[in-house]
Amino acid sequence: MATATKPQTRPPDQQEAPEPEDLNPFHIAQSQFDLAARYIPELTPGLGEFLKRPERLLTVEFPIELSDGTVLTFVGYRCLHSTVRGPGKGGIRYHPDVTADEVRALASWMTWKCAVVDIPFGGAKGGVAFDPKKLSVSDVRKVTRRFIAALGENIGPHTDIPAPDVNTDAGTMARIYDTYAMMHPGVNCLPVVTGKPVDLGGSLGRREATARGCLFVTQQALRRGIVPRRSSVQGATVAIQGFGNAGAIAAQLFHEAGARIIAVSDSRGGIHRADGLDPAAVSAHKKRTGSVTGFPDAQDLSGEEVLTVECDILVPAALENVIRRDNVAQVRARLIVEAANGPTTPAADRMLFERGVQVLPDILANAGGVTVSYYEWVQNIENEQWEESAVNEKLLKKMNRAADAVIDTQRTVNADLATLQASRDAKAPGGVPLTPVDLRTAAYILAVRRVANPTLARGIWP
Ligand code: GLU
Numbered sequence: 001m002a003t004a005t006k007p008q009t010r011p012p013d014q015q016e017a018p019e020p021e022d023l024n025p026f027h028i029a030q031s032q033f034d035l036a037a038r039y040i041p042e043l044t045p046g047l048g049e050f051l052k053r054p055e056r057l058l059t060v061e062f063p064i065e066l067s068d069g070t071v072l073t074f075v076g077y078r079c080l081h082s083t084v085r086g087p088g089k090g091g092i093r094y095h096p097d098v099t100a101d102e103v104r105a106l107a108s109w110m111t112w113k114c115a116v117v118d119i120p121f122g123g124a125k126g127g128v129a130f131d132p133k134k135l136s137v138s139d140v141r142k143v144t145r146r147f148i149a150a151l152g153e154n155i156g157p158h159t160d161i162p163a164p165d166v167n168t169d170a171g172t173m174a175r176i177y178d179t180y181a182m183m184h185p186g187v188n189c190l191p192v193v194t195g196k197p198v199d200l201g202g203s204l205g206r207r208e209a210t211a212r213g214c215l216f217v218t219q220q221a222l223r224r225g226i227v228p229r230r231s232s233v234q235g236a237t238v239a240i241q242g243f244g245n246a247g248a249i250a251a252q253l254f255h256e257a258g259a260r261i262i263a264v265s266d267s268r269g270g271i272h273r274a275d276g277l278d279p280a281a282v283s284a285h286k287k288r289t290g291s292v293t294g295f296p297d298a299q300d301l302s303g304e305e306v307l308t309v310e311c312d313i314l315v316p317a318a319l320e321n322v323i324r325r326d327n328v329a330q331v332r333a334r335l336i337v338e339a340a341n342g343p344t345t346p347a348a349d350r351m352l353f354e355r356g357v358q359v360l361p362d363i364l365a366n367a368g369g370v371t372v373s374y375y376e377w378v379q380n381i382e383n384e385q386w387e388e389s390a391v392n393e394k395l396l397k398k399m400n401r402a403a404d405a406v407i408d409t410q411r412t413v414n415a416d417l418a419t420l421q422a423s424r425d426a427k428a429p430g431g432v433p434l435t436p437v438d439l440r441t442a443a444y445i446l447a448v449r450r451v452a453n454p455t456l457a458r459g460i461w462p
Helices: 025-037 045-052 100-116 137-154 170-183 206-223 245-256 279-289 346-355 368-382 388-415 417-427 439-458
Strands: 056-065 071-082 092-094 122-128 237-241 260-266 269-272 299-301 311-316 333-337 358-360
Touching (some): 025 100, 025 439, 071 137, 100 122, 100 439, 122 137, 245 260, 388 417
Parallel strands (some): 092 122, 237 260
Antiparallel strands (some): 056 071, 071 122
16 A cells, blocks of 8 residues: 655755856856847847857967066966957956956957947957966066967957956056057057056046946936935945945045945955945055055955945945845845946846846946047047046046936836737747846847847848
């Protein structure tokens, strides 16, 4: 006789762990694209495949010799994602976690970012996998020169134009320019790289542009009413994760615009002060001690805790995948402004959207940097230097227009869901039903259309 079997319930410590979240940045970038593509009926499947894949990925391996005679070998990448709208554009980062897939993802985000702000560039990105903080300044310079020499003719003023990114700055860009200029005497090489020092063809306002763009986009989105009962940054509480070029300057600019910076962090940890921190004093402390931690009159927190501080606006300004499925429930901000590239995973995006937390996505929020890079490139080609006020005014118009375009796209798509669904069903019945889109998907829809249209207009050669 068969015995009744009881349903098997395992004790909590033996229950199967959920599938780990896929944190590969290129998989994430592709899934973001695929989600948006469902709302773009004019995108044929083959065209989508072409647009989401990079045109080229170069891997270079090269040595440098340290002052003690040791030879170190480095692996570097440069990915050109799209040249449909113009030459490739995007930064070079130095970080031990750089991988081919990270660079591919970052390059594709550059394509969509340049399209969101409507500048005539495609997307590119590069990186060398090492920790520059562990080498001397002169050894890092050797890495820069050998990397640029190894890339050879694969970068150029009208093909692929680097810029600063994580752990690289105007000084690095000066070395990139010099290396390239040594290899190309007798021509104007200034437009080969942007983010250069101001006295070497750099644009006024470029250093602050990523952070200033974040502020402009935030102000415009709040004016447009994306956060109930908050129409400006005046009096808003702000937490900033990452205190490098983007984060530290964002702290200063949000503070000057009347926000209260209550928490900041860097790679060593964070600090919190409910009454507000003075960003200039925190920067001076970091310069002196190497970190924001230990700042007088503030409470020390872990870097992770800064993400979960209760605040109006959270600005992740460091690396990818910091807001994930496993910590998103603890995030207590009302608005997330992505100064970093790729800080929020798709699972976290979904959960935030369900909770009504708005996310101004990286391809909009941090596009101020590449926008002023474009202005620098134009100035270099024209042998001009624009006033800082002119640069900032142009940036303000660009960012406001981009924020409006993304918000309008979201509203139009969400208002037209039934029509979109009907046109999908007519082509391929029985698919997953379309649901309202968040601002990231709206930004993708806008950007992918802006790349798909010129692709179709140009035609696929031959
Ligand atoms: N690395 C920056 C970004 O991710 C700037 C790129 C540029 O100026 O080309 O947007």
